[in-house]
Amino acid sequence: MKVNLSGPxxxxxxxxxxVEVLKSKYLSIGPKIQxxxxxxxxxxxxxxxxxxxxxxxxxxxxxxxxGITEGDEVITTPFSFxxxxxxxxxxxxxxxxxxxxxxxxxxxxxxxxxxxxxxxxAILVVDVFGQPVNMEEVxxxxxxxxxKVIEDSCEAIGSENKGIKAGTLGxxxxxxxxxxxxxxxxxxxxILTNSDEIANLCxxxxxxxxxxxxxxxxxxxxxxxxxxxxxxxxxxVVQMERLDEIIEKRQRVANLYNEKLEGVTxxxxxxxxxxxxxxxxxxxxxxxDSNIGRNSVLKYLTNxxxxxxxxxxxxxxxxxxxxMFGFKENDFPITERxxxxxxxxxxxxxxxxxxxxxxxxxxxxxxxxYKY
Ligand SMILES: *Cc1c(COP(=O)(O)O)cnc(C)c1O
Numbered sequence: 001m002k003v004n005l006s007g008p009x010x011x012x013x014x015x016x017x018x019v020e021v022l023k024s025k026y027l028s029i030g031p032k033i034q035x036x037x038x039x040x041x042x043x044x045x046x047x048x049x050x051x052x053x054x055x056x057x058x059x060x061x062x063x064x065x066x067g068i069t070e071g072d073e074v075i076t077t078p079f080s081f082x083x084x085x086x087x088x089x090x091x092x093x094x095x096x097x098x099x100x101x102x103x104x105x106x107x108x109x110x111x112x113x114x115x116x117x118x119x120x121x122a123i124l125v126v127d128v129f130g131q132p133v134n135m136e137e138v139x140x141x142x143x144x145x146x147x148k149v150i151e152d153s154c155e156a157i158g159s160e161n162k163g164i165k166a167g168t169l170g171x172x173x174x175x176x177x178x179x180x181x182x183x184x185x186x187x188x189x190x191i192l193t194n195s196d197e198i199a200n201l202c203x204x205x206x207x208x209x210x211x212x213x214x215x216x217x218x219x220x221x222x223x224x225x226x227x228x229x230x231x232x233x234x235x236x237v238v239q240m241e242r243l244d245e246i247i248e249k250r251q252r253v254a255n256l257y258n259e260k261l262e263g264v265t266x267x268x269x270x271x272x273x274x275x276x277x278x279x280x281x282x283x284x285x286x287x288x289d290s291n292i293g294r295n296s297v298l299k300y301l302t303n304x305x306x307x308x309x310x311x312x313x314x315x316x317x318x319x320x321x322x323x324m325f326g327f328k329e330n331d332f333p334i335t336e337r338x339x340x341x342x343x344x345x346x347x348x349x350x351x352x353x354x355x356x357x358x359x360x361x362x363x364x365x366x367x368x369x370y371k372y
Pocket of ligand 1: 126
């Protein structure tokens with residue numbers, strides 16, 4: 001049996017709308033991007049949604065729009081996908097990592113203030129694996145210290161912390177639509193903000209620095225081509241309409257895993273915080289006890305046709321980060337310990353019970369084989 005780590009959920013509706021766009025006159029900068037952005041502003045009750053060609057592009061534009069630049073420090077988490085740090089390295093800002101909360105695996109909010117210096121410009125938090133950060137708390141710290149806040153919600157579209165939707169309560173947030181995310185546009189991202197100023201800057205910067213109301217060959221500032229095309233936007237329109245259905249399907253798969261892994265020694269199932277009033281599952285990540293050879297279990301699963309990954313390798317231990325900033329082992333012990341214990345199991349909307357049973361069976365076998 002072969003079970004993939006992830007997989008998109010595309011129905012005839014998505015296919016029909018993409019084909020409709022292909023037959024139309026507009027393959028970029030047309031009505032579908034507007035429709036997609038409109039759908040996002042309505043669902044998330046934010047003033048502006050700006051579609052871009054990736055989550056990374058969205059984060060980068062926000063870094064530019066917030067004026068984060070060379071010499072500035074940005075407080076963030078080392079337990080994330082590299083894009084959440086890369087987005088400000090592009091502008092030569094410096095990462096100041098804060099270790100994570102053992103349970104949620106999100107940045108430990110209680111440890112943020114001690115890292116603030118005169119150079120700190122912003123806090124960039126990540127809703128890891130879909131678990132939303134308490135943005136009220138982060139905003140309190142930011143307001144007190146006059147800092148900007150970016151919420152990287154690339155893994156958390158639809159999640160809620162105490163009823164507040166991820167991506168909506170900082171100065172700005174970003175969703176991503178790579179095929180392994182909850183909803184996909186192939187590649188793509190969406191910036192959310194209630195600030196007219198941030199929105200106008202992002203709209204200009206995504207399209208070569210053109211003024212939002214200006215003409216094609218008039219450029220106000222140095223910009224990029226970070227636009228989302230009409231084919232991507234058409235996919236996004238239908239996927240967005242299906243978001244609630246998709247979140248429910250993923251919850252079903254998570255429930256099945258939770259049931260089948262209950263009481264299995266050596267395995268800890270994902271922790272859901274009491275503040276998480278709605279969980280939009282990105283991946284299903286278990287932790288193995290420290291007396292189990294995690295890497296051997298990963299290999300065992302892979303050899304048995306099961307897609308799995310050690311989510312995440314800490315950002316500060318990536319080769320280029322060590323080289324650029326001199327980070328080393330043990331700099332962020334909680335992040336490193338957790339990172340050495342995790343396995344992301346196959347997880348997508350349409351995973352069958354048979355596939356889940358197979359994954360659980362092989363996981364149990366692997367644990368037995370590689371327990372010291
Ligand atoms: C997916 C993801 C992104 C954006 O990735 P893209 O591939 O550029 O869309 C950013 N941050 C995190 C935490 C992510 O998981």
